[in-house]
Amino acid sequence: MAEPKTKYDRQLRIWGEQGQEALEKASICLLNCGPTGSETLKNLVLGGIGSITVIDGSKVELGDLGNNFMVDESSIGQSKAKCVCASLQELNDAVKAKFIEEYPEALIETNPSFFSQFTLVIATQLVEDSMIKLDRICREANVMLIFARSYGLTGFVRISLKEHAVIESKPDHFLDDLRLNNPWPELRGFAETIDLNVSDPVVHKHTPYVVILVKMAEQWTKSHDGKLPSTREEKKEFKDLLKSKMIAMDEDNYKEAIEASFKVFAPRGISSNLQQIIDDSRADVDSSSSNFWVMVASLKEFIANEGGGEAPLEGSIPDMTSSTEHYVNLQKIYQAKAEADFLVIEQRVRNILKKIGRDPDSISKANIKSFSKNARKLTVCRYRLLEEEFNSPIQPELQKYLTDEDYSVAVGFYILLRAVDRFAANYNSFPGQFDGGMDEDISRLKTTAVSLLSDLGCNGSTLTEDLINEMCRFGAAELHAVAAFIGGIASQEVIKLITKQFVPMSGTFIFNGIDHKSQLLSL
Amino acid sequence: MADSTAHVSRSRDLDKLLLRPGHLVGPTFEPGPELRDDLRKFATVLVVGAGGLGCELLKDLALSGFKNLEVIDMDRIEVSNLNRQFLFRLQDVGKPKAEVAAKRVMERVSGVNIVPHFCRIEDKDIEFYNHFNIIALGLDSIEARSYINAVACSFLEYDSDDKPLEETIKPMVDGGTEGFKGHARVIIPGVTPCFECTIWLFPPQVKFPLCTLAETPRTAAHCIEYAHLIKWDEVHSGKAFDPDDPEHMKWVYSEAVKRAELFGIPGVTYSLTQGVVKNIIPAIASTNAIISAACALETLKIVSGCSKTLSNYLTYNGAEGLHTKVTEFVKDMDCLICGPGVLIELDTSVTLQKFMDQLQEHPKLLLSKASVKHREKNLYIQAPPVLEELTRSNLNLPLFDLMGKIRKDIVHVTGSTTKNDKKTSCLRKLRVVFKGIDGATDMDTAGGA
Known part of the structure; x- marks a missing residue:
């Protein structure tokens, strides 16, 4: 038996043991197991999700064999949920897989409390009416929900939940937390012990750029009324000053200092994104507040008091040209400051918990530590109820999409994906679902789309004939490659939501399989 | 008409795209049952790599109307593949990826034939790659992409106006992933940039001093x-x-x-x-699924014309929210690989050995250990020894004679070259022109060197 660690090695390098543990605890419900649903779950089962429950009321037909890899000849006539569930189980025996042979629409109508047992529900290929009902049910039960649909060469993915707070957002490009524009006493003290004018060339070229910049910034402020360089001329002058300190052309540390000098010029204090989070009304906590908001409340206090306008220090430094000794010492100074900041945050968290009548130890040290380390990168995602979006989309955004060439196909598909559901409600089939009567379907879909646009307050906006024609040609086909794409995205968002790492998508992702100019629409 | 049977057919969903006329389609699109049948009978696709992308590609293509697939991969299955290479099970560890992947897809999708090739891509004769309509790349190395790209581009011929000849174009789709990020691209040699035209998109790996x-x-x-x-x-x-x-x-x-x-x-x-x-690149199932699906969809569209195609490079990032972007890169007109070929002017007396020495010193080629091929004929082969011995006597013969005394023609040379201080195998297309033959060469030198 292979160690699970080895099996999951390539993903543990992304979301770590903690992320993996969260996945293994999660319980997922899939509604409809056509190719879109099957492919979504396939990716999750491979990654070791805790349990899956597949819900589908249909029997496998010959047509399903042409687009779904999880069924084969022997499945024909049998429950699709059962067959797909068995195929998925084959991929990973660590996953608990079960199925219920029932139509999701019926379950939504008759047994809404059924959904509250799950961590997350993935609803595929549902029509608007069922989506809206399920959305309300899951929102009320505080169950995360993802909609996914493939339709010809288009489709969409949409997350729905009240609020998702991310501590480990792991952004790709984020300015490192060196405080070169606002060094604390220990860092300044360390810099003072190092002489930039040392004559030994080997020592000179192994002075880390952090020290160079702290010292040179200090020297600058002394001669500039305590101010750091801010105008373009001053910045250039500062860089020239750095250059003048070089004693050889090959001093990488000075080159790094010049390149990183913008870190000295950067404004002090917190980002507008973080400001928004600490200003959120949810940061006024009471006994019903989540751990996240309790920690935000402590962060708010920290910034106003000990932090002096700054968030707690992250504590890590990037690699840089340096002697081993200087680098290791510098690392220790940053770590010590981060640890000190964390201890203050922790104390404040415990006090707040006590104040709101909760057990002061109800948030673990590890959680607070991670929060403190990632404080600058906190992200809060919120999603409108589907019904709200459908009834009153954000007008300026909608108008922008309708007139912006880059968005015209995506917003066209967005409207048409809704229009086909209205069409189906009126005519009992999707436009072009069956051969024959194509011309009539095209004109009916056009009328439906125009009336939908008018309901949305976009009188006069039209969709191109080409797009309407294509939508009818698609005839509600679920193509395997499109389903694999949509399912891939849905599964990736599930992973981000469950591990609480990385930032999930916002708005509605509209897939454009014609030229791949897909878009996210925030409506 | 297939009308009455469409809803019970195995190709129920795909038929909508292949049988119905469309408005946003490729210029060659001719909808109808013939198109669907031709796709099954005549279209052959090579999948290069049976790893994270390759497994997905085989499944996606098998369910996108293709019936004749081949897959090439030199690796054996490892435990750390199992979190994403969904065609493999624990008991398959140690077996060749190409063979297991082909078998699993054939078991599940009836009517599909997949020929596995458990070997290095360089082990195959160049002609092997010529009988596919399209090549789908699911690779994780720049070197392997470069090699296949050069092979596919080597089939490309230009007419006297330096326009690519339609029937010699070997299209490729290429995918790549790293963690939550990936790319999918379409390469139509001679029309869109080839891998080498945009090699700068893949900066060399930084090493510690x-x-x-x-x-x-x-x-x-x-x-x-x-x-x-x-x-x-x-x-x-x-x-x-x-x-x-x-x-x-x-x-x-x-x-x-x-x-x-x-x-x-x-x-x-x-x-x-x-x-x-081991320079391990983190890899997850979802990104591989997304990128492969995009590649498979483009393969279907290129071969059938059933929709427009990606033009020509899709980047994907799912780590911070969700970002997709399409960039239309342009061809490098002087590209050594997809251009009309490096021009080599020779006297008719130059022997094959002298010619090979020139390739080694040519600043753009720096090509050593050359094996030379003209049309279907191997003029010289480095290995295996049996073939080397058979072709050795050619070394002292004039190339002009070996090439059938024609004034100018394309010659394919494989060998190794140095790139970023690293030896890599390569394939180059050369336009050999002999001097002093009737119908002077002046016009052919334009754009050469």
């Missing part, structure tokens, strides 16, 4: 690379380090730990040691 490793280590990775690149050779004189030997890896790890302790550097773990030494 040896003096940092030896004198001023600062990070855990520095300690690991010291043990791997310096200490190993010091201690095991002559014995090559094998990254797949766990004993070797454990030795490097323990040496790295010692060095880290000596310098007070934190963070050396066994997992990091493996990651640094």
